[in-house]
Amino acid sequence: MDHGLLDHDAIQDHYLPEAAWCYGCGRLNEHGFHLRTFLEGEVTVTRFTPHPYHIALPGSVYGGLIASVIDCHSTGTAAWAAMRAEGSDPATVSAPRFVTAALHVDYLRPTPMGEELEVRGRVKEMTERKVIVLSELWAAGEVCARGEVVAVRVRPAS
Amino acid sequence: MDHGLLDHDAIQDHYLPEAAWCYGCGRLNEHGFHLRTFLEGEVTVTRFTPHPYHIALPGSVYGGLIASVIDCHSTGTAAWAAMRAEGSDPATVSAPRFVTAALHVDYLRPTPMGEELEVRGRVKEMTERKVIVLSELWAAGEVCARGEVVAVRVRPAS
Numbered sequence: 001m002d003h004g005l006l007d008h009d010a011i012q013d014h015y016l017p018e019a020a021w022c023y024g025c026g027r028l029n030e031h032g033f034h035l036r037t038f039l040e041g042e043v044t045v046t047r048f049t050p051h052p053y054h055i056a057l058p059g060s061v062y063g064g065l066i067a068s069v070i071d072c073h074s075t076g077t078a079a080w081a082a083m084r085a086e087g088s089d090p091a092t093v094s095a096p097r098f099v100t101a102a103l104h105v106d107y108l109r110p111t112p113m114g115e116e117l118e119v120r121g122r123v124k125e126m127t128e129r130k131v132i133v134l135s136e137l138w139a140a141g142e143v144c145a146r147g148e149v150v151a152v153r154v155r156p157a158s
Numbered sequence: 159m160d161h162g163l164l165d166h167d168a169i170q171d172h173y174l175p176e177a178a179w180c181y182g183c184g185r186l187n188e189h190g191f192h193l194r195t196f197l198e199g200e201v202t203v204t205r206f207t208p209h210p211y212h213i214a215l216p217g218s219v220y221g222g223l224i225a226s227v228i229d230c231h232s233t234g235t236a237a238w239a240a241m242r243a244e245g246s247d248p249a250t251v252s253a254p255r256f257v258t259a260a261l262h263v264d265y266l267r268p269t270p271m272g273e274e275l276e277v278r279g280r281v282k283e284m285t286e287r288k289v290i291v292l293s294e295l296w297a298a299g300e301v302c303a304r305g306e307v308v309a310v311r312v313r314p315a316s
Contacts, residue, residue, distance in 0.1 A: 018216065024214075032211065051189075053189040055180065056257065063182075064229045064230065065181065065222075065226075068225065071221050099265075102262070102264050102265065103262070104260070105225075105262075107258055
């Protein structure tokens with residue numbers, strides 16, 4: 001890959017410590033989900049296996065959890081996209097941090113429990129400050145939900 | 159009130175046991191948030207105080223949690239609306255259960271930690287099978303997020 005990022009790292013491994021406390025994806029939040037977003041070829045991928053209590057109706061995954069996974073996957077995807085666009089090397093530059101301005105999830109069918117969820121994302125539109133990310137959430141070989149997230153870059157503290 | 163529901167009950171108190179395991183609002187899920195949605199005049203209200211670890215960037219509430227609260231608040235609001243429309247009495251009829259077909263959240267500003275969140279909802283559109291719910295999430299006197307949820311009624315098992 002030409003952007004210098006190690007493809008076995010998640011983007012969340014490269015957030016500054018002060019930006020790494022998110023309940024969804026912060027590596028420093030001991031209570032959180034520790035979601036990790038990888039670049040695999042041209043798509044980003046986040047995998048997560050819900051706990052048995054993350055249910056909606058019995059047998060299906062809680063929609064709020066699905067929204068959470070799509071949320072952090074999308075801010076991670078936005079950070080990946082910005083790093084690539086800028087040719088940034090994580091050995092010298094931390095990953096930029098995006099936050100969510102708008103989140104949309106379509107729940108296409110019940111997401112079955114007992115499966116690893118795989119969210120796959122790509123960039124729909126991008127400016128320097130804003131990235132729109134489209135995602136599909138897969139479980140047991142089917143797309144169970146689709147997401148669209150507007151992610152906005154956090155300006156560094158001055 | 160003319161619909162027979164006790165206004166000190168939450169709608170989730172009236173879900174059938176098999177529909178009361180939701181991680182967000184199920185009274186029987188010992189690991190969940192136990193969100194409860196009340197009818198207060200013409201609006202529905204759900205209050206929740208995040209745990210200290212429910213953060214996004216330090217100081218602000220995790221967006222996935224906000225989506226979760228809006229999600230369950232909206233399915234609860236849909237159930238309230240259906241009960242009212244049908245004049246159902248919870249002494250004799252359980253509350254109907256709605257699930258989320260689509261969830262949209264606009265994050266207007268960072269939601270401050272250390273505050274009770276209050277989500278206020280109303281019905282935008284309603285058919286027998288589908289209710290569209292609009293919500294505002296308030297914290298520290300400001301609207302921090304807005305939600306729009308399409309909730310669909312679960313057909314009873316036959």
